[in-house]
Amino acid sequence: MNAEKIPDIIITRLPVYLRALQRMADNGLKTTSSQELGERVRISAAQIRKDISQFGEFGKQGTGYSIEYLIDKLREILKVDRMWDVIIVGAGDVGHALARYQGFANCGFKVVMIFDNDKNKVGEKVGDFTVEDTAKLVEKVKSAGIKIAMLTIPASAAQEIADKLVEAGVKAILNYAPISLSVPKGVRVQHIDPATHLQRMTYYL
Amino acid sequence: MNAEKIPDIIITRLPVYLRALQRMADNGLKTTSSQELGERVRISAAQIRKDISQFGEFGKQGTGYSIEYLIDKLREILKVDRMWDVIIVGAGDVGHALARYQGFANCGFKVVMIFDNDKNKVGEKVGDFTVEDTAKLVEKVKSAGIKIAMLTIPASAAQEIADKLVEAGVKAILNYAPISLSVPKGVRVQHIDPATHLQRMTYYL
Numbered sequence: 001m002n003a004e005k006i007p008d009i010i011i012t013r014l015p016v017y018l019r020a021l022q023r024m025a026d027n028g029l030k031t032t033s034s035q036e037l038g039e040r041v042r043i044s045a046a047q048i049r050k051d052i053s054q055f056g057e058f059g060k061q062g063t064g065y066s067i068e069y070l071i072d073k074l075r076e077i078l079k080v081d082r083m084w085d086v087i088i089v090g091a092g093d094v095g096h097a098l099a100r101y102q103g104f105a106n107c108g109f110k111v112v113m114i115f116d117n118d119k120n121k122v123g124e125k126v127g128d129f130t131v132e133d134t135a136k137l138v139e140k141v142k143s144a145g146i147k148i149a150m151l152t153i154p155a156s157a158a159q160e161i162a163d164k165l166v167e168a169g170v171k172a173i174l175n176y177a178p179i180s181l182s183v184p185k186g187v188r189v190q191h192i193d194p195a196t197h198l199q200r201m202t203y204y205l
Numbered sequence: 206m207n208a209e210k211i212p213d214i215i216i217t218r219l220p221v222y223l224r225a226l227q228r229m230a231d232n233g234l235k236t237t238s239s240q241e242l243g244e245r246v247r248i249s250a251a252q253i254r255k256d257i258s259q260f261g262e263f264g265k266q267g268t269g270y271s272i273e274y275l276i277d278k279l280r281e282i283l284k285v286d287r288m289w290d291v292i293i294v295g296a297g298d299v300g301h302a303l304a305r306y307q308g309f310a311n312c313g314f315k316v317v318m319i320f321d322n323d324k325n326k327v328g329e330k331v332g333d334f335t336v337e338d339t340a341k342l343v344e345k346v347k348s349a350g351i352k353i354a355m356l357t358i359p360a361s362a363a364q365e366i367a368d369k370l371v372e373a374g375v376k377a378i379l380n381y382a383p384i385s386l387s388v389p390k391g392v393r394v395q396h397i398d399p400a401t402h403l404q405r406m407t408y409y410l
Contacts, residue, residue: 008247015404023385040385042213079407086403093302098399100298103383107400108407147410148403172406174399178308180228180245188406192397194303194379195312198291198353199220201377201393202284202313205352 010051011078016041017048018074022106025067033064080108087141089161090152091116091124091131094176098150099127109148113140117157134161141168148172155179162189215256216283221246222253223279227311230272238269285313292346294366295357296321296329296336299381303355304332314353318345322362339366346373353377360384367394 020040024032034045034052041048052058052065058073059065075081086109088095099114114126117134124131132140141149149170153161158177165173166187173189175181181189225245229237239250239257246253257263257270263278264270280286291314293300304319319331322339329336337345346354354375358366363382370378371392378394380386386394 009252011408012405014408015401018404019398019401020385047214077408078404079410080404084403084407084410093298093305097298097302101399103398103400104403107404109400109403148406150399150403171410172403174402174406180225188409190402190405192399192402193224193308194306194355194397195308195314196220196224197379197395197397198289198309198314198355198377199223199283199285199312200217200395201353201379202289203216203219203282204393205284205289205376 006054010054013043013047013051014074014078016043017052018071018078021067021071021074025071029067031064032067032070034059037065075108078108082108084109084148085112085144085146086110086148086150087112087146088114088150088152089116089134089137089165090176091118091121091126092152094152096126098152099129112144112146117153117161134164137161137164138168141165141170146170148174150174150176151181152176211259215259218246218248218252218256219279219283221248222257223276223283226272226276226279230276234272236269237272237275239264242270280313283313287313289314289353290317290349290351291315291353291355292317292351293319293355293357294321294339294342294370295381296323296326296331297357299357301331303357304334317349317351322358322366339369342366342369343373346370346375351375353379355379355381356386357381
């Protein structure tokens with residue numbers, strides 16, 4: 001299994017399979033088929049078999065996939081069979097929501113710090129956290145060895161903060177700001193944009 | 206062009222192309238190539254050409270795509286060459302953020318109402334809106350003919366509200382609740398889950 005050889009588009013689908021499988025496990029199901037999984041995630045059974053087979057032989061002809069085994073394998077492939085520390089930059093509405101979000105722990109993530117560049121917000125309590133000054137971001141993130149950040153600040157400040165994150169050693173940024181970030185090779189950005197998600201549905205209306 | 210024949214996965218990528226093209230246009234660019242667009246969105250040039258060619262011949266060998274023309278065509282295909290009224294259900298952190306989000310108008314969407322089932326929140330001001338009671342949701346949404354909703358309430362209440370949205374004639378739901386919604390055929394759900402987006406990057410760490 002060579003990380004360089006698997007197309008990005010396949011990696012994009014694995015967390016979707018993982019989430020659906022975890023729901024099935026929560027509902028007490030033990031085995032599934034690419035057909036059943038495909039109906040849940042609206043991806044063809046053939047595509048699912050092809051995607052999963054990139055990483056090995058995880059299913060059996062006739063009996064399908066063991067849900068628990070496939071969950072374990074996907075977590076291992078996606079490297080979420082461990083816990084990743086994550087920071088939030090931006091203590092606005094979205095930052096608050098993320099700081100309180102209950103869905104991270106079960107997926108391999110733990111929010112550990114929240115920063116803001118607004119002096120009025122620094123020191124404020126957000127859930128269990130005290131908002132810290134972005135002036136200390138590089139030092140704190142570097143010394144803690146944190147690799148993942150969620151960016152929830154206005155577009156105007158996003159690139160400047162992204163540069164600091166890169167300087168601090170962050171390799172993965174989940175960007176809520178409505179702007180394309182410029183980052184060096186080796187740093188990944190995922191963009192969360194509600195308008196883009198809405199546009200994926202209007203086609204069918 | 207037959208809506209039934211284009212695979213979902215292609216439709217999923219079109220808003221990503223559209224966003225990148227709009228950024229290029231904002232930066233004053235006039236033409237682009239599948240190569241250049243591909244580098245921006247991290248999708249292969251061949252895939253982009255294949256996706257776009259499903260809908261017609263929009264580019265020219267050698268000169269590439271006119272950005273403005275391709276934007277117009279993609280907006281037309283995705284049916285965002287018009288303005289869609291959208292409601293928000295849930296006046297918590299995420300609901301507030303969406304009500305204030307500046308990025309909808311340019312993408313074909315306009316928030317017109319916000320609802321909550323918490324009597325303490327009903328009547329509260331959120332941006333330009335007054336929070337309305339979900340008890341009135343079906344009546345108000347039906348009479349306004351609204352087809353799109355963003356659901357930002359806790360998982361425990363999400364299915365009940367989704368049922369009301371369906372009853373009201375909503376056909377597209379952007380779901381922020383960490384739960385799979387069960388909806389009838391003909392209704393689309395897009396799930397926004399920050400944990401899934403983070404898992405798309407850990408593979409590369």
